[in-house]
Amino acid sequence: MEIGGLLEYFLENGVMISKGAESNLYKISYYGKVAVLKYRVEKKYRIKELDVKIRRRRTFGEASSIHEAWKKGINVPRLLYADLERYYLIMEYLEGEVLREAILKKIYAYEEIGEIASSLGEMIANLHNIDIIHGDLTTANIIIKDGLKPYLIDFGLSERRSDPEAKAVDIEMFYRVLESTHTEEREMFFNAFIQTYKENALNSKEIISRFNRIRRMGRYIEERRRRS
Amino acid sequence: MGRRYVLGIESTAHTFAVAIVDDKLNVISDVRDVVRSGETLGIDPKLTAEHHANVAPQVLEKALNEAGMDITDIDAVAYSMGPGLGPALRIGATVARAIAHKFKKPLYPVHHGIGHIELTSTLLGFKDPLVVIVSGGHTSILSFNLGRWRTYGETLDITLGNLMDMFARKIGIPFPGGPKIEEIARKGRKYIEMPYGIKGNNMVYSGLLTYAIQLIGRTSVEDIAYSLQETAFTVLVEATERALTQVSKKEIGLTGGVASNDRLYNMMCSMAREHGVKVGRLEKKYNSDNGVQIAVVGMLYMKSGYAPVPVEEAVIKQRIRVEEVEIPWR
Ligand SMILES: Nc1ncnc2c1ncn2[C@@H]1O[C@H](COP(=O)(O)OP(=O)(O)OP(=O)(O)O)[C@@H](O)[C@H]1O
Ligand SMILES: Nc1ncnc2c1ncn2[C@@H]1O[C@H](COP(=O)(O)OP(=O)(O)OP(=O)(O)O)[C@@H](O)[C@H]1O
Ligand SMILES: [Mg+2]
Ligand SMILES: [Mg+2]
Numbered sequence: 001m002e003i004g005g006l007l008e009y010f011l012e013n014g015v016m017i018s019k020g021a022e023s024n025l026y027k028i029s030y031y032g033k034v035a036v037l038k039y040r041v042e043k044k045y046r047i048k049e050l051d052v053k054i055r056r057r058r059t060f061g062e063a064s065s066i067h068e069a070w071k072k073g074i075n076v077p078r079l080l081y082a083d084l085e086r087y088y089l090i091m092e093y094l095e096g097e098v099l100r101e102a103i104l105k106k107i108y109a110y111e112e113i114g115e116i117a118s119s120l121g122e123m124i125a126n127l128h129n130i131d132i133i134h135g136d137l138t139t140a141n142i143i144i145k146d147g148l149k150p151y152l153i154d155f156g157l158s159e160r161r162s163d164p165e166a167k168a169v170d171i172e173m174f175y176r177v178l179e180s181t182h183t184e185e186r187e188m189f190f191n192a193f194i195q196t197y198k199e200n201a202l203n204s205k206e207i208i209s210r211f212n213r214i215r216r217m218g219r220y221i222e223e224r225r226r227r228s
Numbered sequence: 229m230g231r232r233y234v235l236g237i238e239s240t241a242h243t244f245a246v247a248i249v250d251d252k253l254n255v256i257s258d259v260r261d262v263v264r265s266g267e268t269l270g271i272d273p274k275l276t277a278e279h280h281a282n283v284a285p286q287v288l289e290k291a292l293n294e295a296g297m298d299i300t301d302i303d304a305v306a307y308s309m310g311p312g313l314g315p316a317l318r319i320g321a322t323v324a325r326a327i328a329h330k331f332k333k334p335l336y337p338v339h340h341g342i343g344h345i346e347l348t349s350t351l352l353g354f355k356d357p358l359v360v361i362v363s364g365g366h367t368s369i370l371s372f373n374l375g376r377w378r379t380y381g382e383t384l385d386i387t388l389g390n391l392m393d394m395f396a397r398k399i400g401i402p403f404p405g406g407p408k409i410e411e412i413a414r415k416g417r418k419y420i421e422m423p424y425g426i427k428g429n430n431m432v433y434s435g436l437l438t439y440a441i442q443l444i445g446r447t448s449v450e451d452i453a454y455s456l457q458e459t460a461f462t463v464l465v466e467a468t469e470r471a472l473t474q475v476s477k478k479e480i481g482l483t484g485g486v487a488s489n490d491r492l493y494n495m496m497c498s499m500a501r502e503h504g505v506k507v508g509r510l511e512k513k514y515n516s517d518n519g520v521q522i523a524v525v526g527m528l529y530m531k532s533g534y535a536p537v538p539v540e541e542a543v544i545k546q547r548i549r550v551e552e553v554e555i556p557w558r
Binding site: 022045046047049050053054135136137138140157176179 | 373374378379380384419421424426427428430458459462465466469470472473474495496498499502551
């Protein structure tokens with residue numbers, strides 16, 4: 001096989017499972033294992049310099065965060081391979097349901113959603129405790145597997161940061177998603193989530209007080225500008 | 229029933245405006261008066277309110293004259309209820325209440341942002357667009373879902389308009405600096421890497437501004453402006469693309485002062501093309517605050533049979549969010 005042909009080989013033998021905002025995902029066979037290949041595609045709207053930088057940085061960031069989290073026993077797919085020259089990575093395939101669709105289709109009972117939210121709060125606390133900010137916490141980036149166990153995917157926007165502000169913003173982004181996409185379940189879901197987050201996150205008091213401050217401010221950008 | 233008309237009054241910020249639209253949403257008249265705030269970014273609430281109070285009678289009269297109508301020919305009155313500056317909002321609301329009371333006209337309070345959104349949708353002929361508002365006051369991505377307009381992404385700190393204007397001011401360009409920055413950026417050749425602020429579908433611009441400012445004097449201003457623009461717009465287009473894939477809409481309506489920027493428009497079109505999505509932007513004059521946006525929403529309320537509010541309940545809400553507003557016409 002020619003050098004650089006590995007990606008083409010996988011793509012030819014894989015099945016596309018998702019075409020997202022910045023990447024295409026394929027279900028492939030990786031040395032006999034069912035796996036997912038995530039390929040960050042070129043975007044014509046951005047200049048070449050930025051396009052290349054973004055794709056490389058995201059692929060690297062995602063690979064290292066998944067690997068780091070996995071080592072600490074957090075529920076994420078196992079990283080199998082990453083190619084920073086061609087902007088793709090290969091990870092374990094998680095057989096399960098994407099949480100967003102599962103909630104929208106109402107496949108879980110009320111208590112089941114609460115249980116998922118609780119597990120999730122603990123999981124995000126553990127992630128934040130090792131100073132990984134997910135950067136794109138949405139219910140579309142959570143896969144439910146083995147009953148009601150949440151797994152976290154899509155670490156392309158993740159950052160390594162220890163400051164409470166970054167952690168608070170991470171949670172606030174998640175709150176917004178619940179607000180716009182799961183309006184009905186938001187309150188119950190978030191209460192269960194934040195409860196276990198509080199119990200498990202280091203420095204949770206500071207993080208939550210910042211979260212509350214951001215919630216107040218974020219809404220009134222208009223007003224802040226007017227006063228300036 | 230013959231043609232029906234709604235008179236709309238806008239007074240959230242620097243603009244006091246009155247417009248009349250008919251039931252086909254045609255613009256019959258459109259009169260505006262903008263307070264001169266000097267070369268500053270902020271505006272003084274008190275001076276603004278004074279200005280609005282002073283010009284209100286003549287703006288109203290001119291709007292009626294332009295339309296060749298008498299106030300009694302109007303079928304309803306709409307006014308911007310917020311979000312905005314309290315003192316400024318009060319002037320518009322007072323004028324609206326006075327007309328409604330004296331001439332027994334139905335009265336509709338209108339959310340200013342929904343005015344921008346529905347005007348964009350109306351003028352572009354879009355049915356169910358993702359709306360991107362980029363101005364000095366807003367930078368948000370909105371979409372209609374579950375009965376309301378909802379925010380799918382927005383700036384977490386400064387707006388795209390602020391970013392342009394504040395950088396411009398640092399290189400000696402008077403407010404509003406956006407158009408000049410676009411010109412200068414066209415001469416840029418070298419891309420300088422700058423902080424790329426994206427959080428989910430939301431934008432973060434303050435780090436970018438600080439970074440660009442500290443480069444002034446150390447490298448060519450053309451390259452800085454070019455890199456600033458490329459970075460800021462790429463963030464916005466990426467956020468829009470993320471929102472788009474989540475809500476799967478087929479149209480993108482671009483509005484607000486920064487929508488005039490051709491580079492931004494072309495980037496948006498390029499992104500949309502790959503998703504088979506249409507992009508449109510408004511004519512320049514409809515990007516700024518105006519009475520038409522308020523009158524259009526008033527007309528939508530009236531046509532959908534929505535109950536007008538009694539004069540004594542016609543309040544202002546300085547901080548109202550789009551999510552709080554019921555949309556009976558969609
Ligand atoms: N490890 C995995 N196992 C099974 N399915 C996966 C896995 N990773 C991703 N998927 C599926 O592919 C979809 C998209 O994946 P992902 O969220 O990583 O990409 P994306 O949303 O396109 O990325 P971005 O949001 O950064 O553009 C997921 O919603 C999920 O359905
Ligand atoms: N070609 C351009 N490129 C970039 N920015 C531009 C361009 N033309 C105008 N702008 C910017 O648009 C902004 C003005 O927008 P607009 O008149 O819609 O609203 P505003 O009064 O600032 O805010 P709002 O209407 O939201 O209250 C200014 O920040 C200006 O610099
Ligand atoms: Mg995703
Ligand atoms: Mg406006």
